[in-house]
Amino acid sequence: MSEVATFAAGCFWGVEDVFFAVPGVESTRVGYCGGRTDNPVYRDVCSNDTGHAEAVEITYDPNLVSYENLLAVFWECHDPTQLNRQGPDFGDQYRSAIFYHSEAQHESACASRAELEHANTFRRAIVTLIEPAAIFWEAEAYHQKYHQRNGGGCGF
Secondary structure (H helix, E strand, O other), rough: OOEEEEEEEEEHHHHHHHHHOOOOOOEEEEEOOOOOOOOOHHHHHHHOOOOOOOEEOOOOOOOOOOOOHHHHHHHHHOOOOOEEEEEEOOOOOOHHHHOOHHHHHHHHHHHHHHHHHOOOOOOOOOOEEEEOOOOOOOHHHOOOOOHHHOOOOOOO
């Protein structure tokens, strides 16, 4: 039985690339999560008025990849100490967030963040939000598998 995980870690194009390559991930889709408006579109999200983050929804087989392994990929594929930005991209839509779908995911996410904080893995404090998954609004078709269709990548 497949499970779902949702992460926000900056520009969703590159984040989707990273997760799509993980063995056990069955599918990915990019979209908007964690905001206060219905049916957001890219232009609205970029205005910083919707509260949505660019996010990736991942459908995975837990017999092939664990949620904890996905968390490890999440922590490695971006800088969780940057508030509302990743690299040159800035705004609340680029925030670092874990949107959990179950209490087990919530516990795992909190434990993994605490472990990284305790180990002083990063030079600065982790600012990643951990919050319940809200409605995932799928982004426009031209955003889906963007790098696969257009070449290039974000250099992760």
